[in-house]
Amino acid sequence: xxxxxxxxxxxxxxxxxxxxxxxxxxxxxxxxxxxxxxxxxxxxxxxxxxxxxxxxxxxxxxxxxxxxxxxxxxxxxxxxxxxxxxxxxxxxxxxxxxxxxxxxxxxxxxxxxxxxxxxxxxxxxxxxxxxxxxxxxxxx
Numbered sequence: 001x002x003x004x005x006x007x008x009x010x011x012x013x014x015x016x017x018x019x020x021x022x023x024x025x026x027x028x029x030x031x032x033x034x035x036x037x038x039x040x041x042x043x044x045x046x047x048x049x050x051x052x053x054x055x056x057x058x059x060x061x062x063x064x065x066x067x068x069x070x071x072x073x074x075x076x077x078x079x080x081x082x083x084x085x086x087x088x089x090x091x092x093x094x095x096x097x098x099x100x101x102x103x104x105x106x107x108x109x110x111x112x113x114x115x116x117x118x119x120x121x122x123x124x125x126x127x128x129x130x131x132x133x134x135x136x137x138x139x140x
Contacts, residue, residue, distance in 0.1 A: 008028070011092075012031065014056075028087065048085065056096040060092065063086045064087040072112070
């Protein structure tokens with residue numbers, strides 16, 4: 001593998017209640033879909049960074065959260081990421097408890113008066129759902 005290819009993929013360690021899993025994530029794809037491609041199941045609903053179903057905690061590394069419909073600096077400060085709308089910028093360590101992490105992020109947003117009840121102004125024009133990059137047929 002050449003250096004350019006190595007720079008576009010990152011190693012992700014996912015700590016969950018059922019054990020620690022690892023997968024590779026492309027720099028130009030949302031973490032949720034890299035997980036799915038690696039055969040790792042995780043909750044998701046809206047695929048837009050809106051519903052918080054795919055909330056996780058970033059324990060180590062750098063990410064791009066800008067694609068989420070609701071992005072708050074306080075979420076980043078508290079270490080929350082939404083897997084459906086977050087791309088890796090480095091190797092990562094994430095923590096995901098599918099029963100607790102979403103509740104923790106919801107409570108965090110309530111405490112900071114950040115629960116959105118409607119789409120933020122202008123977001124419908126940049127509506128997206130699903131993968132960041134187009135999928136091609138893979139022949140492994």
